[in-house]
Amino acid sequence: MSMTAITGARVFDGDKTLGVTTVLIEDGRIARVGGQAPPGAEIVDGRGATLLPGLIDAHVHTGPGTLALALRFGVTTELEMQGTHTRGNRARISDDDTVADVRSSGFAITPPGGHPSELFPEGFRPGPPAGTKPAGPPPLMPFSTTPQEAAAFVPRLIENGSDYIKFMVDDGSIEGHPGLPMLDQATLNAGVAEAKRHGVLTVAHTLTAQTTRMALEAGIDGLAHLFMDRPHTEEIIGLIRDAGVFVVPCVVLNASMMGITGAALADDPRVASRLDAGWDETLRSCYGHHPQGRIDDVLATVKALDEAGVDLLAGTDAALPLPFLGGVAHGASLHHELQYLVRAGLTPVQALRAATATPARRFGLDDRGRVAEGLRADLLLVDGDPATTISDTLNTRAVWRRGSRPAA
Known part of the structure; x- marks a missing residue:
């Protein structure tokens, strides 16, 4: 029976700082928080x-x-908002602690020719590397133009392994493609209502205040973006609050849409040492489709x-190492x-709560997101104190995924 005791480190448990205490890992789980390291445990010195x-x-x-790149930075769980890693396709991933x-x-409900088709150059076909094929069933492409179609796709997506249902509500105006086919209110309402009937979480891609209102009217559970077309008003903040939804602001994506690259981040030696040339180039690029936007407006909305x-x-909203997704x-x-x-x-x-306990709670991931007895030993040890200086999260000393430390 393998045991690891992390001693001398300050512990942030996902909600608050516990002070300096010992955390014991045993068989992939957090066996104890506090107390002394037991005899025979491997000791990891967490001082400082x-x-x-x-x-x-x-x-x-x-x-x-x-997924390997994410883990290198201490991100132990990623929530895919369009892609192929549904339940039947990820058995290998679930058991791979690297x-x-x-x-x-899975794939989001959107009309034929709707978002995100406009993001890709003509002839571009995203997919697995040449000579490989994804495991499990092929992805379901839930193209919908009527309430009946959207409602019918929901149980099929669930059967196909979707953990939650996503709806694209986007007319292309932010991406420089106004007039893009978009779900109408009745179709969105029907899809969300059907997902609720099945007890499945719903999220919406909305980049404008108007599409945000549409998603709220439909009864969505969460917004996968923060609108960037205008400053907030007290009214729309009140609507979001009263709906009880969660919001994933993706400020880094909004900044990229506005022409702000990630070059400063790429220049940070703590980042540069972990990126290959393709990701370095991507981070130094940007989407650049909405240069008229104001990042200060976005930040003010986050605060409100x-x-x-x-x-x-x-x-x-990180995707693939391609400059046009930069x-x-x-x-x-x-x-x-x-x-x-x-x-x-x-x-x-x-x-820190926004990257730990809060997403775990809102997505029903009750086995992670906190440092507590019985939970998965998905842990990140960093030099310094990010509860005081947030950039200290990049000072990676060690990462554990189910109690296992991947090779550097």
Whole structure:
């Protein structure tokens, strides 16, 4: 029976700082918080460091190598908001402690020709590397133009392994493609109602205040983006608050849409040492489709949502190492998002909650997101104190996934 005792570290348990205490890992779980290291345990000296729950990125799109890259930065779980890692396709991932764990919506409900088709150059076909094929059933493409179609696709998505149902509500205006086919209110309402009938969480892709209103009217559970087309008003903040939804601001994505690259992050030696050339180039690029946007407006909206008591979840919208999907990278950009949340006015502790306990609670991941007895030993040990200085999250000393430390 293997035991590891992490001693001398400050512990942030996902909600608050516990002070310096010992955390015992046994058989992939947190066996005890507090007390003394038992005889025979491997000792990890955590003096000068902080132990956190493994981080959760609440908005990604995965591809070859992305889950390994995420884990390298202490992101132990990624929530895929469009992709192929549904339940039947991830048995190998669930048992592989060298990559981040993943949950997935499968493919989102959207009309034929709707978002995200406009993001890809003509002739581009995202898919697995040449000579490989994904395990499990092929992805279900739930193209819908009527309420009946959207409602009919929901049980099929669930049967196909979707952990939650995502709806694209996007007319292309932010991406420079106005007039894109988009779900109408009746179709969105029908799809959300059917998902609720099945007891499944719903999330919506909305980039404007108007599409945000549509999603709220439909009864959505969470917003996978924060609108970026205008400053917030008290009215829309009140609507979001009263709906009880969570919001994944993805400030790093909004910044990229506005032409702000991730070059400063890529220049950080703590990041540069963990990125290959493709991801370095991607991080130094940007989407650049909405240069008229104002990042200060986005940050003010984040602060207003926080003050209203809305649950904020840290997410990045990181996808593939392609410059036209630039400004964000798996793992690294979640740390950047935490820095943006603090810049918006959250405390470092509030930002850390947004990447640990809060996404775990809102997505029903009750076995992770906290440092507590009986939970998965998904842990991140960093030098310094990110509960005081948020950028210390990048000072990685060790990462555990189910109690296992992947090779550096």
